[in-house]
Amino acid sequence: MSNAEFDLIVIGTGPSASTVATKSREAGKRVAVVEAREFGGACALRGCNPKKVYSNAANLVDRARGAKGKQVEFPAMRIDWQNLLEFKREFTDPVADKTEASYQKRGIETYSGLASFAGPNEIRVGETQLTAKRIFVGVGASPRKLDIPGGQHAMLSDAFFELSSLPNRITFVGGGYISLEFACVAARHGCDVTVIERGDRVLEPFDPDLVAQLVDYSAPHSMKIITDAKVTEISADEVGQSTTVKYYTSKGEKTVLADLVVHGAGRVPNLQNMELNVGEVDFGDRGIKVNDFMQSISNPNVYAAGDCVECPQPRLTPTANEQARVVVKNLFAEQPLNRPDYGDIPQVAFTVPAIAAIGMSQLEAEKGHDVEVRHDDTSSWGSVRKHGQRCAGYKVLVDKKTDRILGAHLLGPGAEETINLFALAMKHGLTATDIKSTLFAFPTFGSDIRRMV
Numbered sequence: 001m002s003n004a005e006f007d008l009i010v011i012g013t014g015p016s017a018s019t020v021a022t023k024s025r026e027a028g029k030r031v032a033v034v035e036a037r038e039f040g041g042a043c044a045l046r047g048c049n050p051k052k053v054y055s056n057a058a059n060l061v062d063r064a065r066g067a068k069g070k071q072v073e074f075p076a077m078r079i080d081w082q083n084l085l086e087f088k089r090e091f092t093d094p095v096a097d098k099t100e101a102s103y104q105k106r107g108i109e110t111y112s113g114l115a116s117f118a119g120p121n122e123i124r125v126g127e128t129q130l131t132a133k134r135i136f137v138g139v140g141a142s143p144r145k146l147d148i149p150g151g152q153h154a155m156l157s158d159a160f161f162e163l164s165s166l167p168n169r170i171t172f173v174g175g176g177y178i179s180l181e182f183a184c185v186a187a188r189h190g191c192d193v194t195v196i197e198r199g200d201r202v203l204e205p206f207d208p209d210l211v212a213q214l215v216d217y218s219a220p221h222s223m224k225i226i227t228d229a230k231v232t233e234i235s236a237d238e239v240g241q242s243t244t245v246k247y248y249t250s251k252g253e254k255t256v257l258a259d260l261v262v263h264g265a266g267r268v269p270n271l272q273n274m275e276l277n278v279g280e281v282d283f284g285d286r287g288i289k290v291n292d293f294m295q296s297i298s299n300p301n302v303y304a305a306g307d308c309v310e311c312p313q314p315r316l317t318p319t320a321n322e323q324a325r326v327v328v329k330n331l332f333a334e335q336p337l338n339r340p341d342y343g344d345i346p347q348v349a350f351t352v353p354a355i356a357a358i359g360m361s362q363l364e365a366e367k368g369h370d371v372e373v374r375h376d377d378t379s380s381w382g383s384v385r386k387h388g389q390r391c392a393g394y395k396v397l398v399d400k401k402t403d404r405i406l407g408a409h410l411l412g413p414g415a416e417e418t419i420n421l422f423a424l425a426m427k428h429g430l431t432a433t434d435i436k437s438t439l440f441a442f443p444t445f446g447s448d449i450r451r452m453v
């Protein structure tokens with residue numbers, strides 16, 4: 001067994017870990033990074049970035065079909081799956097080598113293998129034992145085990161990204177981000193898609209009225225969305241050609257046949273086999289338990305951030321980044337004093353079209369405020385139609401007393417960008433009147449927000 005000593009060991013190479021490792025190295029610390037898979041983390045390799053390539057293709061097809069006969073002409077518009085896969089790989093293939101090389105160039109020692117605790121300040125990677133004053137855990141999350149008979153037949157999102165072709169019938173288990181984003185892509189490719197969600201609606205973090213509008217728009221595109229239905233069994237036929245998905249609704253047991261079943265039923269922190277008890281690091285089902293300073297509540301030399309910590313904030317890259325910035329400031333301070341300043345975190349599901357949200361839901365806002373609810377279906381607005389789109393809407397919640405924005409919910413082309421204007425306004429306390437009095441370039445989706453507030 002070989003040994004090495006550092007100021008800091010960073011476990012993982014996703015958004016949180018990379019910030020902590022590089023900033024600590026810039027501050028002159030001796031840093032080691034350990035990665036169990038390819039260097040680069042989920043966001044760059046198996047999450048946000050490759051997903052955006054796929055969802056852009058689906059949105060492109062949708063818009064072009066909407067503009068057919070008005071702005072463009074073509075015999076048929078389709079996603080070329082093989083080319084799409086190759087194009088996606090242009091973004092993902094270089095990540096691992098580039099990331100590892102950039103660590104090494106900075107003087108960060110890199111280790112490949114699964115890291116586990118060998119003591120409160122010790123990490124084991126295979127036959128190597130590393131010791132450090134501080135340890136940062138940024139190990140992310142992975143799909144939770146589908147604990148139903150035949151759960152192993154459901155394909156994970158990592159594998160979906162690598163499919164070289166799509167079969168005709170695809171069923172998604174769960175109706176969250178992953179299912180809906182992939183389902184929209186598969187449907188625009190021409191697949192027959194079924195989404196089965198146990199809750200009473202899909203895309204739970206988003207406004208129910210806008211979600212309903214999106215679901216209505218998706219139905220004619222071969223997307224069947226079944227809610228209040230819990231998937232209870234997946235069985236494959238003997239030759240592995242076809243799969244039967246069993247689900248329960250209030251009307252009893254039902255089945256759907258599929259050529260492919262995809263897991264979109266949630267993710268859990270990646271803490272298996274990490275021997276956290278040996279490291280005296282407290283954790284639960286929802287992740288590592290940290291205080292306001294992102295420090296382990298049980299081992300003050302351990303910090304954690306991102307998808308692997310127990311935290312009420314949404315598990316997204318901006319959340320991981322904010323926590324990591326705080327960790328960098330606290331790690332070697334005499335007294336950790338910095339706390340994340342999340343503000344309101346914008347969330348976007350990159351569906352067709354995109355749906356976005358920031359701040360309070362209508363229900364939350366109406367509980368404690370006198371609210372003006374500004375809500376409209378904007379499918380007929382010129383900005384939307386000029387774009388070849390046919391599905392858009394918004395709901396903006398304004399506090400009547402303070403004129404401040406309590407929540408903003410958008411559906412439609414550009415929603416994923418326009419939501420950032422609300423993020424800026426809300427973070428800096430701008431009022432609806434401030435927004436109305438701002439001149440935005442025209443014609444743009446951004447300029448539409450003056451009509452929304």
Ligand SMILES: Cc1cc2nc3c(=O)[nH]c(=O)nc-3n(C[C@H](O)[C@H](O)[C@H](O)COP(=O)(O)OP(=O)(O)OC[C@H]3O[C@@H](n4cnc5c(N)ncnc54)[C@H](O)[C@@H]3O)c2cc1C
Binds near residue numbers: 038051116139305316
């Ligand atoms: C399909 C998909 C799409 C997504 N799309 C978006 C999006 O559009 N926008 C958004 O904001 N978020 C999105 N997310 C979520 C986003 O990817 C995560 O919130 C973000 O990556 C979390 O970063 P992290 O720092 O916690 O670590 P991660 O990026 O999860 O990286 C953790 C790293 O740790 C490594 N690791 C795990 N265990 C060990 C161990 N024991 N030893 C060594 N290394 C280990 C892993 O291999 C991995 O490389 C998406 C996620 C998925 C799955």
Ligand SMILES: NC(=O)c1ccc[n+]([C@@H]2O[C@H](COP(=O)([O-])OP(=O)(O)OC[C@H]3O[C@@H](n4cnc5c(N)ncnc54)[C@H](O)[C@@H]3O)[C@@H](O)[C@H]2O)c1
Binds near residue numbers: 175263316
């Ligand atoms: N655009 C983005 O920002 C983005 C995209 C993808 C993933 N993510 C992140 O990854 C996380 C995981 O994504 P996800 O889509 O796997 O999870 P999710 O938590 O968003 O949704 C999972 C859904 O599956 C349902 N479900 C669970 N078991 C079921 C069963 N047996 N039958 C029917 N329904 C069932 C749940 O009720 C839930 O609605 C997200 O919460 C988010 O943090 C973000």
